[in-house]
Amino acid sequence: MKRISLFLxxxxxxxxxxxxxxxxxxxxxxxxxxETTDFTSATFKTTRIINMHSVExxxxxxLDFRISHRFGFINTGVNEMFGxxxxxxxxxFEYGITDWLMVGIGRSSFNKTADAFTKVKILRQSSGKRxxxxxxxxxxxxxxNGLKWRYPERENYYxxxxxxxxxILIARKFSDRLSLQLSPTLIxxxxxxVPEEAHDVLALGMGGRFKLTRRTSLNAEYIYVAPDQLxxxxxxxxxxxxxxxTGGHVFQLxxxxxxxxxxxxxxxxxxxxxxxxxxxxxxxxxxxxxxKERKRPVE
Numbered sequence: 269m270k271r272i273s274l275f276l277x278x279x280x281x282x283x284x285x286x287x288x289x290x291x292x293x294x295x296x297x298x299x300x301x302x303e304t305t306d307f308t309s310a311t312f313k314t315t316r317i318i319n320m321h322s323v324e325x326x327x328x329x330x331l332d333f334r335i336s337h338r339f340g341f342i343n344t345g346v347n348e349m350f351g352x353x354x355x356x357x358x359x360x361f362e363y364g365i366t367d368w369l370m371v372g373i374g375r376s377s378f379n380k381t382a383d384a385f386t387k388v389k390i391l392r393q394s395s396g397k398r399x400x401x402x403x404x405x406x407x408x409x410x411x412x413n414g415l416k417w418r419y420p421e422r423e424n425y426y427x428x429x430x431x432x433x434x435x436i437l438i439a440r441k442f443s444d445r446l447s448l449q450l451s452p453t454l455i456x457x458x459x460x461x462v463p464e465e466a467h468d469v470l471a472l473g474m475g476g477r478f479k480l481t482r483r484t485s486l487n488a489e490y491i492y493v494a495p496d497q498l499x500x501x502x503x504x505x506x507x508x509x510x511x512x513x514t515g516g517h518v519f520q521l522x523x524x525x526x527x528x529x530x531x532x533x534x535x536x537x538x539x540x541x542x543x544x545x546x547x548x549x550x551x552x553x554x555x556x557x558x559x560k561e562r563k564r565p566v567e
Contacts, residue, residue, distance in 0.1 A: 308403065314520070318507040325389060326364035327367055328364045330557070334555075335358075337550050338548040340548065361374070383409055383411040384410055408433065431455065433456075445478055454470060465497070505526040506525055509522025509523065520551060520553075525541065
């Protein structure tokens with residue numbers, strides 16, 4: 269009886285050992301077939317292409333301090349040091365409330381303008397289990413002109429100082445080197461200078477980034493304004509430049525025909541003409557600080 273029991277016990281062990289490789293192979297097969305979602309990162313290096321907002325935004329708990337600077341027009345000549353004697357500056361703070369919601373404020377010397385904005389990430393380009401071909405964000409801002417009233421003797425309204433911008437930011441990173449973005453734009457101005465100007469201005473922003481090295485890239489953007497909305501003196505904004513990443517800083521060196529550094533300004537109030545040498549040399553500097561540490565999952 270003991271021999272029979274021992275024989276059955278050994279037979280059971282052999283059967284179990286024989287079955288294990290198949291079961292293990294099935295489990296590994298299942299694990300291997302399980303897809304993961306790979307999200308695209310660094311479509312652009314900062315929250316701006318040059319003037320235009322990009323689909324990038326500050327991560328949750330991160331503060332981005334930005335200095336934007338434009339010298340005068342290059343065609344002002346030697347007496348003005350080809351524009352270096354003049355300057356327009358914007359200082360801004362941008363904060364990521366979450367990874368998908370960013371807010372910001374800024375103050376520009378051009379027209380003594382103050383601005384505030386929000387940017388919400390709706391879609392993020394990804395592949396694998398979840399295939400999303402584009403990244404998409406929604407941007408909205410309010411801008412206040414701080415200049416003294418041109419005609420103070422008449423009744424002036426605070427609302428006349430306000431302008432609004434609304435954009436849908438649609439971008440795709442086609443490769444490690446090339447990223448492109450389209451930005452349908454609506455500008456609303458409560459007050460215009462003459463009846464011939466439109467209160468609502470429709471435009472389409474187009475921008476791109478081409479990576480040159482691990483830390484540098486060539487950027488360009490163009491904003492097409494639909495016809496019969498602005499006076500003939502205004503032109504479309506065109507900008508080209510380079511991004512240089514150095515640790516926690518990103519330097520953007522560029523040339524642009526736009527003086528303003530907020531959406532209503534560079535979309536609807538650009539007067540520079542590249543063909544005439546109305547070109548600003550300028551730069552943006554971005555420095556990020558971690559204000560709130562992320563909670564790490566308990567292992």
